[in-house]
Amino acid sequence: MPQAELNADQTMNNGADSTRHSSHSGLTPDEKIQSQRMQRRRKFIAFAFVAPLIIFVLIAFVAPIGTMLYRSVYHPTVAQLIPDTLEALSGWDETGSELPDQTILNIFSVELQHLAKERRSGKLAEEINRALPGSSSVIKSSARKLKKLEPELLASEGGAKLLSLKPQWQKVEIWREMKKSGAIFTDGFYLTALDLMRSPEGNIVPRDTQIYIKLYLKSLKIALLITLLTAIISFPLSYYLATAPAKTANTLMVFVLLPFWTSLLVRTTSWIALLQTNGVVNSFLESIHLITEPIEMLYTQFSTVIAMTHILLPFMILPLYSVMKGIDPSYLRAAMSLGAKPIPAFIRIYMPMTIPGLSAGALLVFIISIGYYITPALVGGTEGQMVSNIIAFHMQSSNNWELAAALGSLLLGLILALYWIYDRLVGVSNIKLG
Amino acid sequence: MLSGSESNTDDQYVRFVNVKKSYDQQTLVVKDFNLNARKGEFVTLLGPSGSGKTTCLMMLAGFEDVTSGSILIDGQPVTNIAPYHRNIGMVFQHYALFPHMTIGENLAYPLKVRKIPADEVKRRVKESLALVELADFSKRYPGQLSGGQKQRVALARSLIFEPSIVLMDEPLGALDKNLREQMQFEIKRLHEDLGFTAIYVTHDQTEALTMSDRIAVFNDGIVEQCAAPETLYEQPANSFVANFIGENNCIPGTVTKVENGKAEIQLADGSMVTTSNPNCPPSGDPCMMTIRPENLFIANGQSLANSIDADFTTRLYVGDSIRYFFKMPCGSELMVKTLNDNQAPVLQHGARTQLTWDVTGGLALDRQA
Secondary structure, eight states: OHHHHHHHHHHHHHHHHHHHHHHHSOOOHHHHHHHHHHHHHHHHHHHHHHHHHHHHHIIIIIHHHHHHHHHTTBOOHHHHHSHHHHHHHTTSOTTSSOOOOHHHHHHHHHHHHHHHHTTOHHHHHHHHHHHSTTHHHHHHHHHHHHHTSOHHHHHHHHHHHHHHHOGGGGSHHHHHHHHHHTOSBOSHHHHHHTTEEEOTTSOEEEOSSOOHHHHHHHHHHHHHHHHHHHHHHHHHHHHHHHHSOHHHHHHHHHHHHHHHHSOHHHHHHHHHHHHSTTSHHHHHHHHTTSOSSOOOOTTSHHHHHHHHHHHHHHHHHHHHHHHHHTSOTHHHHHHHHTTOOHHHHIIIIIHHHTHHHHHHHHHHHHHHHHTOOHHHHHHOTTTTOOHHHHHHHHHHTSOOHHHHHHHHHHHHHHHHHHHHHHHHHTOGGGOOOO | OOOHHHHHHHHTSEEEEEEEEOSSSSSOSEEEEEEEEOTTOEEEEEOOTTSSHHHHHHHHHTSSOOSEEEEEETTEEOTTSOGGGSOEEEEOTTOOOOTTSOHHHHHHHHHHHTTOOHHHHHHHHHHHHHHTTOGGGTTSOGGGSOHHHHHHHHHHHHHTTOOSEEEEESTTTTSOHHHHHHHHHHHHHHHHHHOOEEEEEESOHHHHHHHOSEEEEEETTEEEEEEOHHHHHHSOSSHHHHHHSSOOEEEEEEEEEEETTEEEEEETTSOEEEEOOTTOOOTTSEEEEEEOGGGOEEOBSBOOSEEEEEEEEEEEEOSSEEEEEEEOTTSOEEEEEEESSTTOOOOOTTOEEEEEEOTTTEEEEEOOO
């Protein structure tokens, strides 16, 4: 111990020396300016180095995600289509059972005619129909009929005309939905994404059909399963790679990295060829008379899990390998010289040291797999679909970008939450990627 | 008093008998190694890197298998005993303290795997920490300690389960010079207090000389000489040992006459010198005349039994001593170490100087290729 104290003393002395020094020889203003200029220059150069990354992140990451978050709550379509009606409706109590005033109905009939003339009434019909199925035809046919009437007439008697055209106009629901979807900012898409809705009284209640929560849970389950499988397969392999002679390890490493050099599409379609009804696996099993009927393996959860495990394996092997490579073999030898048998020594001494690599790999694989799209889309069928596939569906087929944005934002939130929990349990500083 | 048979096993507590080791069945890393270590002895395996000393240690610990020959501890062959049953303590060069356990847990580990009751574990960990003067460090992690402290913990951990043999594989290699000297004392003190048998591997000859009861000098898989430090230094068996242990001046020559324990040597420059060493090659053989720098003097008027002429090239001021460098006409370079006192001469560059040494000051040894 005296040595350490001595060292501490020395450093303290050094510290005292240096302060005494600086107080003796303060910098002149010129020297200060010179030094500040140098510092600015260094900072500028450092910034120049990271600038491409920052620009890239801003353009390709922050901006799209920001737009997505905004889109999931911003919905101005209806507000732009019938601004006057919505203004008039603001005084109307939608929680009651009374229809809006006749004047409000008049204003709406004028606007609807206007939309019909501009061929935009279909847009309104689509928006309202999303919340209240069946309204599309009501709005469209009314708009068609109103188109032929005089605008002046509509301004005074349009409301009565409207009520006589379709019985649905006499129900309070359609007006309620109109007012609700007129709001520019809405939480409706998030509620839908969480399988919730607003009751007529304005309370949040669960929907009858649960779709999205189930899908999130399934995605979570699949991602965890894939993470677990990759970990189980990678651990012994990485251990062997880390302890094998350099030549063997390098050759095997090529096989680990081989999937990286092959197109993702090719790898996924090769699984289709393997797993399909008359595919390689089924033909083989039939030829050795293990099965008589082909097993349905493709377009199931099983095919999604197995194909994604294969594709994500390198993401687990690489960090594990790099961490294991850095573990001095003398730790295990020390444990054995202290009397521990090989397997307990491995579990108690070696395994805890691999945590940084294991957690880095697990985090990578989990985050990549929970948002994975191509593989489940190609081999998953309906059973193996994940959240990303339904997001893509809303982007491409149902044209409901706002719901897609809400689903995406929830996925992002879920990942951030899990990351936070992970940080609590393992500690992000424990991660080692290579 | 010990009876005859007991003293015999105590004298041969650790035995290497004709041990050979080869990794590829072609080249031998260790060639026919024999060693008997007394119980409680401090034996150092010294040699340049790659000379096979660490391999011998690993074979004794059980981490490498023996290609041929046998290793015995207390008369029992250990070749087929697993390393975790050998009960041998080991200190590694990079400490090998488990980074995810505290110092206390590190020390408790060997006791816990031996299923020793918790309160006794606690007591022994405390004693062990006190022994290496780190009593307050139980709760710290290895990463929070300095190199010297880590080494002390590693030492304590290798001793806590009371092994009869402790192996140390260049334990001070990663420490700086001051700390190394301090730790040499520490290890020596523990060895004397606890009386374990220590097998120590190092490539640092000063370390070996200061700590060991006996040193086995390794070179290319064989033991050149195994003897006490003073024997190694003063009576090296051959020129490899003479050069490896300490500094030496070497002048090639030929033995012309061996008589009455004295030998006459003709050096490469033609001058005749006399020496009185028992390891001298037979008459007519080529030899290497070795003279320690502290036994070689600059003739100051009077000369000793042997003297030669050499040209002064340069001098190195070390502080407490001054080193003078000379070159002989035949090409051999010589160094003289003198105390930095008022006797230290001042020489001109290129000055022809007479160097002199006593009959016992130089040794004629075999000349290696």
